[in-house]
Amino acid sequence: MKKYLLGLLLFFVSCGIGKTYLYELDFTEDKDRKSGNIFNVFVHDKKGNAFDGTAWSSDGKTLSIEVNNGILVCLKMYYENGEMATYSTLQQRTCYDKAGNEISETDFRAGIDSETLSRMRMASMELEKR
8 A cells, every 4th residue: 555655646746847837937028118018028047047948837737838048939828628728929819719729819708717717817827926
C-alpha cells in the first residue's frame, strides 16, 4: 500500500514539473505615453533574464502565454475540455467554440457559460497582477 501511495504521489508531483507559471514571471509593457497603445510586452524571470517558452495560469490549464526571446507572442484561453477558447495577440483576437471551430466574438460571448467565464476571468486577473 505504501508503494502504491508513493507512486501516486510521485505521479502527481511530476505532472507539474517542467511547467512555468505566470507567478514566476515579471512583465514590462512598452507603450506610447500619449495614446497608451502597447507596442510590446516583455517577459522575464525574477532574476531579470528574458523568458522563452510557455507559461500557464496557476491551475495549469485555463490560460497560457507564448513568449519568444522575452517578447509576448500570444495569449490563449482554454475551455474545461482543453479546447482553445481564444487566441490573442496585441493586434487581434480569434474565438473558438468548444469543438474548436472558429466563431465570431459575438457568438463567443453569447455562448459562453458562467462557470467557464468565471474561470477565464480569474486567470485573466492572475495575469493582470503581473
